[in-house]
Amino acid sequence: MATLFYLGRLMDALGTGTETLAIPPGVNDTAALRTWLDAERQLGGILTEPTVRLAINDVIVSEPCAISDTDEIAFLPPVGGG
Amino acid sequence: MVSLLDHAFDATDALRAFEKRAAGAGAIVSFTGLVRDTGKFGEVMTLHLQAYSPLTERGIAAAVAEAEARWPLTATSVIHRIGDMAPAEPIVFVATASAHRRAAFEAADFLMDYLKTEAVFWKKETTASGDHWIEPRNEDYSDRDRWSKTGS
Numbered sequence: 209m210a211t212l213f214y215l216g217r218l219m220d221a222l223g224t225g226t227e228t229l230a231i232p233p234g235v236n237d238t239a240a241l242r243t244w245l246d247a248e249r250q251l252g253g254i255l256t257e258p259t260v261r262l263a264i265n266d267v268i269v270s271e272p273c274a275i276s277d278t279d280e281i282a283f284l285p286p287v288g289g290g
Numbered sequence: 291m292v293s294l295l296d297h298a299f300d301a302t303d304a305l306r307a308f309e310k311r312a313a314g315a316g317a318i319v320s321f322t323g324l325v326r327d328t329g330k331f332g333e334v335m336t337l338h339l340q341a342y343s344p345l346t347e348r349g350i351a352a353a354v355a356e357a358e359a360r361w362p363l364t365a366t367s368v369i370h371r372i373g374d375m376a377p378a379e380p381i382v383f384v385a386t387a388s389a390h391r392r393a394a395f396e397a398a399d400f401l402m403d404y405l406k407t408e409a410v411f412w413k414k415e416t417t418a419s420g421d422h423w424i425e426p427r428n429e430d431y432s433d434r435d436r437w438s439k440t441g442s
Contacts, residue, residue: 288425290409290413
């Protein structure tokens with residue numbers, strides 16, 4: 209099971225800040241994950257926006273990046289600063 | 291020293307503690323940012339700040355390291371609130387110490403520009419019309435660009 213985190217406005221859009229879920233076979237990288245999850249939750253493209261960055265196991269990655277079913281994956285919208 | 295606090299803090303106490311730690315410096319500059327009572331969507335009742343650890347702390351620590359590399363600082367302190375805050379509460383405290391004032395002023399300004407634009411925080415204002423997530427203002431980016439090494 210992968211652990212997903214949704215930060216900022218994505219937390220409101222997904223209805224939770226974090227969840228664990230089984231990544232389906234064939235969803236092997238960040239691009240596929242964005243597309244699959246956005247469609248599955250009917251989010252209208254907010255997870256595929258290029259300004260939303262992904263962090264895998266606490267490191268912001270260059271995409272597409274391979275993912276595994278044990279990763280911690282965070283969806284980070286543009287940061288607002290303090 | 292970098293601290294993220296999920297409770298209110300007293301900036302005067304923070305400065306006093308910093309003065310002790312920076313004893314021997316010729317100059318100390320401190321900045322305290324307070325939660326504003328009005329935003330783009332009207333009167334602010336609550337400001338909520340969300341961090342993502344350890345990315346948030348790591349980013350601030352890198353900015354402090356860059357400041358220490360660029361200016362001859364003898365001590366630095368960054369305190370930042372997270373969680374729910376009311377208007378007029380301190381949200382950020384930055385202090386720098388150096389032998390002379392210029393380095394202390396510039397390094398504190400540099401750190402604040404980092405914290406206002408690039409720091410890993412998400413900010414939500416609660417007003418009478420509901421909750422609003424806030425994205426950076428354009429002038430925050432141009433403030434930050436003042437420090438670009440390429441001069442762009």
